[in-house]
Amino acid sequence: MKFFLPIIFLIFFLSSCAKHVGIHNKDGSNLFTSSFETITGGSISDHILFGESSFELINIATLRCKKISTKHKVKNFRRTFLGTIITDQMSIYEYDCEEDE
Numbered sequence: 362m363k364f365f366l367p368i369i370f371l372i373f374f375l376s377s378c379a380k381h382v383g384i385h386n387k388d389g390s391n392l393f394t395s396s397f398e399t400i401t402g403g404s405i406s407d408h409i410l411f412g413e414s415s416f417e418l419i420n421i422a423t424l425r426c427k428k429i430s431t432k433h434k435v436k437n438f439r440r441t442f443l444g445t446i447i448t449d450q451m452s453i454y455e456y457d458c459e460e461d462e
Contacts, residue, residue: 374415384408393413394406394412394413398425406452407453409443409451410451411431425458430460434459437457439455
């Protein structure tokens with residue numbers, strides 16, 4: 362038992378190192394979808410089975426860009442991590458907000 366306790370502690374410690382960058386948006390988040398805001402855009406974590414549709418994710422990103430300025434639009438909406446059932450069930454999407462010309 363003494364052998365497994367440090368290993369379990371190390372696993373929990375290392376898993377907490379991968380945090381999202383930005384400010385957590387509590388209004389655009391629920392149990393299966395989390396939204397984080399940065400200065401130039403943000404990221405959205407979405408559960409692969411129970412999360413929102415891709416149209417709803419784009420709407421969340423559009424509302425975030427409108428908070429910066431009414432002239433800002435969503436640019437470069439992309440999935441940077443595909444969640445799986447075995448490892449991590451959350452897919453991560455990132456986007457940039459740029460001023461529309």
